[in-house]
Amino acid sequence: MASARGEFRSRLGFILAAAGSAVGLGNIWGFPTQAASNGGAAFLITYLVLAFVLAYPALMAELLIGRHTHRNMVQALPTLSSQPSLARFGSLAGLGGLITASLILSFYAIVAGWMLGFTTAYPLELVGLSGPSTWLVSFGAPRNLTLMLVFMGLTMGVVLGGVEDGIERWSRRLMPLLIFTLIALALYVLTLDGALRGLSVYLLPDISKVLSGELLIDALGSAFFSLSLGVGTMLIYGSYLSDSEHVPSVGAQVALLDIGIAVLAGFLILPAMYAADARGVAIFNESGGLLSEDTLIFSVLPALFSTMDTVGIWLATAFFLLMSIAALTSSISMLEVPVAYLIERYGLSRSRATVLAGGVIAGVSATIVIHFEALFGLVITVSTRYGQPLLGIAICIFAGWVWRRDALLTELKKNDLAADQRLFWRVWPAYVKWVCPLIIGIILVQSVV
Numbered sequence: 095m096a097s098a099r100g101e102f103r104s105r106l107g108f109i110l111a112a113a114g115s116a117v118g119l120g121n122i123w124g125f126p127t128q129a130a131s132n133g134g135a136a137f138l139i140t141y142l143v144l145a146f147v148l149a150y151p152a153l154m155a156e157l158l159i160g161r162h163t164h165r166n167m168v169q170a171l172p173t174l175s176s177q178p179s180l181a182r183f184g185s186l187a188g189l190g191g192l193i194t195a196s197l198i199l200s201f202y203a204i205v206a207g208w209m210l211g212f213t214t215a216y217p218l219e220l221v222g223l224s225g226p227s228t229w230l231v232s233f234g235a236p237r238n239l240t241l242m243l244v245f246m247g248l249t250m251g252v253v254l255g256g257v258e259d260g261i262e263r264w265s266r267r268l269m270p271l272l273i274f275t276l277i278a279l280a281l282y283v284l285t286l287d288g289a290l291r292g293l294s295v296y297l298l299p300d301i302s303k304v305l306s307g308e309l310l311i312d313a314l315g316s317a318f319f320s321l322s323l324g325v326g327t328m329l330i331y332g333s334y335l336s337d338s339e340h341v342p343s344v345g346a347q348v349a350l351l352d353i354g355i356a357v358l359a360g361f362l363i364l365p366a367m368y369a370a371d372a373r374g375v376a377i378f379n380e381s382g383g384l385l386s387e388d389t390l391i392f393s394v395l396p397a398l399f400s401t402m403d404t405v406g407i408w409l410a411t412a413f414f415l416l417m418s419i420a421a422l423t424s425s426i427s428m429l430e431v432p433v434a435y436l437i438e439r440y441g442l443s444r445s446r447a448t449v450l451a452g453g454v455i456a457g458v459s460a461t462i463v464i465h466f467e468a469l470f471g472l473v474i475t476v477s478t479r480y481g482q483p484l485l486g487i488a489i490c491i492f493a494g495w496v497w498r499r500d501a502l503l504t505e506l507k508k509n510d511l512a513a514d515q516r517l518f519w520r521v522w523p524a525y526v527k528w529v530c531p532l533i534i535g536i537i538l539v540q541s542v543v
């Protein structure tokens with residue numbers, strides 16, 4: 095039987111859960127490494143601009159639709175229109191979101207598994223178990239498969255607990271730990287020789303790169319990925335938000351936390367790279383460019399840590415633990431998308447829905463592990479570079495064109511009687527109607543051409 099819908103117990107619980115979804119490998123790994131190879135601060139500026147002018151309004155569209163309908167994405171969009179053809183388009187876009195969220199989780203779980211492997215490998219090394227330790231950090235299908243399954247198990251464990259006792263409780267525990275670890279690591283790394291060079295690369299823009307098309311689509315993809323947009327994760331979290339909360343301001347806090355943590359991670363990753371360089375670890379390839387993103391995390395940083403004896407072991411453990419936590423608070427939001435749909439559409443119990451959705455996604459993930467060369471990059475490109483922005487356009491269209499203005503205003507007035515006099519009401523509806531779809535569309539088309 096369908097159970098009563100969950101609801102976040104507190105505003106802080108919601109903010110930490112939504113920021114937990116947003117803050118993930120995208121922030122701590124993707125953003126800093128892309129910044130490093132795309133002209134440092136040039137990328138940072140482009141990213142910040144896109145995050146504020148496109149990603150925040152799109153985030154608001156998802157949160158508001160979710161809170162208004164109190165439904166999952168597949169069922170939420172159709173309720174905004176009484177026209178059957180639009181309703182059908184809404185369900186299709188919703189299903190597209192559900193599939194994209196599941197695809198993202200299927201590759202994310204593999205990468206997050208590697209993070210778990212590195213987290214446990216260092217302490218094992220310390221107690222002399224170098225055999226298992228080496229296995230955990232060496233690329234290979236059995237190891238990838240095992241760790242992916244462990245990570246999926248953790249994700250399913252949290253989602254099984256439901257909105258309050260699973261998602262909210264774990265986000266409240268893990269997010270403060272994540273922020274504390276990130277700040278502590280960045281402060282330590284900044285004291286190392288060479289770190290300041292990394293800092294200057296991060297903060298001095300290479301202006302020639304700011305407007306290049308490649309950089310724009312990368313920064314847009316990055317901002318959408320980072321705010322978990324287009325796939326219904328923010329929509330479903332919004333749907334669990336109490337009617338007494340003021341969505342524009344809690345949404346702004348989530349966006350600020352997400353962007354702030356990405357920027358903060360840059361203060362860790364870039365200085366760490368240049369500190370590694372100062373210790374003789376290669377960080378550039380033959381053509382003078384920076385080594386690719388995965389090499390950076392899985393070989394440059396471990397090489398840096400290995401120049402530091404026992405301190406290095408603790409640093410490495412803390413760093414990969416940070417990555418694992420960031421990944422887990424994101425993966426639970428991805429899994430919640432199909433789980434909520436199965437519960438609300440088919441009346442499944444939460445445990446059945448979790449096992450079913452988690453099992454299918456683990457199966458897809460296992461297929462990717464087995465055909466790694468052919469599938470891994472492809473799934474990432476299809477789901478994040480094109481899927482997310484395209485679905486983002488669909489959601490903006492629903493928020494701006496399909497959703498009736500008076501219904502939107504009623505939604506905003508639920509907890510702010512003067513909503514119609516606010517800047518948000520004056521700007522956002524027209525903005526999400528015209529500007530968001532247009533700019534996202536232009537950047538997408540440009541990247542294909």
Ligand code: PHE
Nearest residue numbers: 116118119120121319320322
């Ligand atoms: N925002 C997450 C990150 O930065 C990834 C994510 C994408 C989460 C889509 C949910 C949905 O890693």
